Amino acid sequence: MQVPASFEYERAHSVAETISLLARHGPEARVVAGGHSLLPMMKLRLAQPEVLIDINGIAELAYLRVEAGELRIGAMTRHADLLGSDLVARNFPILIDAERVIADPIVRNRGTVGGSLCQADPSEDLAAAFVATQATVVLVGAEGTRVVPVSEFHTGPYETVAGPAEILTEVRLPIRAGAGSAYEKVERRAGDWAVAAAGAAVWLQDGVATDVGIGLAAVGAEHFRATEAETALRGRPLDEAAIDEAAAIAGRNAHPSTDQRGPAEYKRHLVTELTARALRRAGARARAQEA
Ligand SMILES: Cc1cc2nc3c(=O)[nH]c(=O)nc-3n(C[C@H](O)[C@H](O)[C@H](O)COP(=O)(O)OP(=O)(O)OC[C@H]3O[C@@H](n4cnc5c(N)ncnc54)[C@H](O)[C@@H]3O)c2cc1C
Missing domain, CATH: 3.30.465.10 (Uridine Diphospho-n-acetylenolpyruvylglucosamine Reductase; domain 3)
Known part of the structure; x- marks a missing residue:
């Protein structure tokens, strides 16, 4: 059985109290929210905070x-x-x-x-x-x-x-007018972390993408973002050619590594495919809002 190192426990009731507890206990103190990431890391001794500040009682958050x-x-x-x-x-x-x-x-x-x-x-x-x-x-x-x-x-x-x-x-x-958004993920089994995932938001005016956001998960994209792919689409009609071009760029914006979830080239291919699917669905949702 894995057991965390010993730690002190404090319960905060407000944001102000949390800040003053963090200041008082110094950098070895950590807040705990749902605990689904922090507690497993503590059991594996990958995290060893000396003080845990529980923020579950802060209704204002x-x-x-x-x-x-x-x-x-x-x-x-x-x-x-x-x-x-x-x-x-x-x-x-x-x-x-x-x-x-x-x-x-x-x-x-x-x-x-x-x-x-x-x-x-x-x-x-x-x-x-x-x-x-x-x-x-x-x-x-x-x-x-x-x-x-x-x-x-x-x-x-x-x-x-x-x-x-x-x-x-x-x-x-x-919240802006003309918006549509969608998220696409490939996982090895239901509930698993992503092999690769892409999210897209588009803002349409008369069919033109006045603004675009593309986020990527699990594929080493800097700041989770496909910046060049966004730039390639902005100001263009959101048609199949534009979507395919942006999706190919998103594949190049990704820097996946080979691991137990798959080889890097497979993940890069997924980025292109998932970005195209997310953009298409985001576009369809934006048009449905307009109609
Ligand atoms: C089996 C399993 C499968 C999962 N699958 C996925 C998945 O497919 N996709 C996915 O995205 N996630 C997945 N997760 C992660 C899940 O979303 C967790 O809820 C999340 O990682 C952490 O949220 P938490 O509230 O439990 O944070 P905690 O474990 O309480 O905290 C995590 C870290 O954030 C800090 N922290 C927490 N709240 C704050 C705050 N308000 N301000 C500053 N610091 C803070 C803590 O100090 C700690 O360092 C999975 C988790 C598990 C256990």
């Missing part, structure tokens, strides 16, 4: 609402709440697509949006979906609050720009 033209998702929102939300389904079907294929109901009932983003696993599905939708995250620390694009939040595998005494409190997704 669990919400889904529209404010200032944005969908705002509190960090402690569980995967299952996102999946069950009509508000999310109406505005960002990409998140429903992604949540349907994240793990299983046990993980989704407990795992959180904030924990998923802060874990920064390179195969994390929500990171790719949030990059596609041009989301930002709100980070709060002793120095104040800052808003960072999700496309700049992850700096590498398991690394983010969040400081040791900062917490992620909210994800913000701009």
Whole structure:
């Protein structure tokens, strides 16, 4: 049986209390949300925090609402709440697509949006979906609050720009007219991490893609993003030729590695195929909104 090293346990009741506990205990303290990533790492001794600060009691961090033209998702929102939300389904079907294929109901009932983003696993599905939708995250620390694009939040595998005494409190997704979005993932068996995955958001006006977001998971794309593929599509009619061209570029934007989930070339092929499928479905959803 794997057992974590010993640690102190604190329970925070507010964001302010969490920040002051993090400041008091220093860099060896970690917050625990759903615990689905942190606790297994502690059991394997890959993480050995001296103090765990439990943020599950912070009711002010669990919400889904529209404010200032944005969908705002509190960090402690569980995967299952996102999946069950009509508000999310109406505005960002990409998140429903992604949540349907994240793990299983046990993980989704407990795992959180904030924990998923802060874990920064390179195969994390929500990171790719949030990059596609041009989301930002709100980070709060002793120095104040800052808003960072999700496309700049992850700096590498398991690394983010969040400081040791900062917490992620909210994800913000701009709600804009003409939008459609979709997520496509290939996994070896239901509930597994992605072999490769692609998310797309398009904003159409008279059939032209005025803006585009493409996120990639599990394939070594810098910041989970296919930036060049987005640029190739922006300002063009979203037709089959444009989609195929952007999808091929996305394949070149990916840097997958060969591992137990498959060879790199297979994953690169998947990126091209999944990006094309996500763009097509995102386009169809945008047109359905317009009609
Ligand atoms: C069997 C299994 C299968 C899975 N499959 C998938 C999958 O297919 N796709 C996928 O995307 N994910 C998958 N996951 C991950 C799942 O989505 C987890 O919920 C997620 O990784 C972590 O969320 P959590 O709330 O449990 O975070 P925790 O484990 O509590 O925390 C993770 C890290 O984030 C930090 N943290 C947590 N919340 C905050 C915050 N608000 N501010 C700052 N730091 C914070 C913690 O200190 C810790 O370092 C899987 C997990 C398991 C166990």
